[in-house]
Amino acid sequence: MRMLIGVMSVALLAGCVSPAMDDARAKPATRVLASAKPTPLVAECIKFSWQDENVFGVDASAYINTEKSGQLTVYTRNAESFADLLPQGTGTAVSYYAKQPDDSSAMRRLAMLATCL
Template sequence: MRILIAALGLVILAGCASMNERRAEGPARSFTSQRDVTTVAECVLFAWQNQSLAGVHYDVTIQPLPSGGKTVVSAGQIEFADFTKTDRGSSVDLYFQSGLMDWRKNRRIEAVKSCL
């Protein structure tokens, strides 16, 4: 029984890559907007905060992106979006934790698209 619990723990931890590791793997989706970084990032922040996923509202925060720009990140870094300035507005790179269900990804993507 202990071996089964230990194996399950390792499987769960395997899906928990750091934000920088996920960035190195590349975004799951990318978008562009003619709106500025702050406007788009704050829109996504409020949209994700207001979303109910399977009846639960998850904590979502906004933080500065080390290379400039902003990051909107959900509790536990399950998903996050990086917003960077471009010549024509901003770009959005969206990242998801591995093993995340498609319906949740689709809800987050819809929220991002509504803010572009």
């Protein structure tokens, strides 16, 4: 039962942030990066680093969404920051988006993301 509630919560959260992500994707990414590592490994690393309460306080949230195309998206609550990850050969192409790119939290998330590459 708890698992069902958790799955439903994530599904509802993903539905709420999708329009915000689509709006952000209509503009150029804040930063485009690449990694030689496999996409799932990079996604898990980003998710884990964005959940660090010592860095992000009580707003240390991160989730992973898998698209049918194979794209993975790691995002924060309300999609304040998110990263689209696409398999590229044996590595990963990463597009990072932030609602307020000059915000200190967005810059910290970008720095944490870079450590996963």
